Structures are given as structure tokens and as C-alpha cells.
Amino acid sequence: EAQVTQNPRYLITVTGKKLTVTCSQNMNHEYMSWYRQDPGLGLRQIYYSMNVEVTDKGDVPEGYKVSRKEKRNFPLILESPSPNQTSLYFCASSLSSTGGSNEQFFGPGTRLTVL
Amino acid sequence: GENVEQHPSTLSVQEGDSAVIKCTYSDSASNYFPWYKQELGKGPQLIIDIRSNVGEKKDQRIAVTLNKTAKHFSLHITETQPEDSAVYFCAANSGYALNFGKGTSLLVTP
Numbered sequence: 042e043a044q045v046t047q048n049p050r051y052l053i054t055v056t057g058k059k060l061t062v063t064c065s066q067n068m069n070h071e072y073m074s075w076y077r078q079d080p081g082l083g084l085r086q087i088y089y090s091m092n093v094e095v096t097d098k099g100d101v102p103e104g105y106k107v108s109r110k111e112k113r114n115f116p117l118i119l120e121s122p123s124p125n126q127t128s129l130y131f132c133a134s135s136l137s138s139t140g141g142s143n144e145q146f147f148g149p150g151t152r153l154t155v156l
Numbered sequence: 157g158e159n160v161e162q163h164p165s166t167l168s169v170q171e172g173d174s175a176v177i178k179c180t181y182s183d184s185a186s187n188y189f190p191w192y193k194q195e196l197g198k199g200p201q202l203i204i205d206i207r208s209n210v211g212e213k214k215d216q217r218i219a220v221t222l223n224k225t226a227k228h229f230s231l232h233i234t235e236t237q238p239e240d241s242a243v244y245f246c247a248a249n250s251g252y253a254l255n256f257g258k259g260t261s262l263l264v265t266p
Contacts, residue, residue, distance in 0.1 A: 045199075049210075050255065072252075074246050074254070076256075081165075081258065082258060083162075083245060083254040083256045083257055083258035084200070084245060084247075084259075085256070086253055086254060086255070086256075089252060089253060091252055099253055100253075100255070102212065104246065114171045116258030122232075125159075131199050131200070138252075139252060140252065140254070141188070141249040141250065141251060141252045141253045141254040142187070142188040142249045143188075143255065144202045145190075145202070147201065148199055149198065149199055150197075150198075150199055
């Protein structure tokens, strides 16, 4: 089944403890992206990647890191999480490297709570 | 960067009525305008999109209109059904990025 998977789906952690949220797609998509969703703020793009080893900042990149070492994986890294990073996170992928201009397929989401 | 404004934030309609959600954008270079539907507990899913070379697109009960001069686009849902209840997001591209509106929570009551 073609899909975007994220792990974990739920995570509760404490301030300052490094964490990684994994994202994987099995559709051979070029473009991958991370969003956070907060009440009243909608979806905001954190980082995106047009291809392997090519990444760029979205609207809210502060406090996050990403890497794209292989086509199918795009992990989101929080080196020192803070409570204001408590949010619902979505990974998405798109067939074309110009993912902003094509359909994006979203994962099921990861709900992160930072205490 | 791109600023996408979406209205209303909540919308309640009776089954069978029409629903309209409106969005404006700021980047005159934007040329792709998708609409996503998010059901409770799930990720957003594309329901319809429009590119700047057309003014209207329709898919069964869903239609989208685009006015590039005024920089606004709208989603129209006709003959609404309870299963249309969800959060709807408009978006506009800006370079390789995609910027979303804040969402509209649509409730269709039987």
C-alpha cells in the first residue's frame, strides 16, 4: 500500500531531551516536507526537501533539524525540545521535486508533548 | 513569505445546502492552489486543486474558482452531506514551499 508512515504516533518527553520523529514513504517521491499543526494556526511548514541531500527552511524552522540521506526517509530532529514545540506534526511527500506545486500525501501525524 | 488568509474559521450548514470557503493570497507568483480536507485524527487529503491558467474547476459536488487579479480563490461544496463535516484548508505555493490557510471547520447537520 502506498503510504507515508511516521513514528512514533504519540510522544511525551521533557524539555531538553533530544528526540527524532521518523518519516518514510514508499512511493519513490522526490519531495518530502514537515508541517506542524496548532489550534488556530493551521498547518505551518517547518522544512522541506526537493531531493536527496537538498533541504530548505519553511516558515517555522527554528529549533528543528532535518536530513535527507536517502530518498524514502526524512527524519525530523529536535535537538533540545521546548514546551512551545508541543504540537501535532505531519510529514508529507510529493512525486515531483517541485512539491509545493503538486499534490502532497500526508502521514497520519505525530502528537508531541514537551513537558 | 506567502500569506494565505482563509474565511470563515467555522461554518455550519444544513444537509443539502451549499458551503463556500474563501481564501486570499499575497504572492503574485503563486500558480498552484490546492484544497485539503482533514477528518478527525487523520492527515490532510487533497480534494481538488487549481492552477493559475484556469479560472474554475469542478469535480462532482466540489468546485474551486480562482481570481488571479484579485488574488483570491474559493471552494464551493454543493448538496452538502454529513460526511462533508471536516476541517478544510486552502493553500498556495510559493517557490518550492506550500503555505496553508488556518483552516475552516465545516459542520453539516442532518
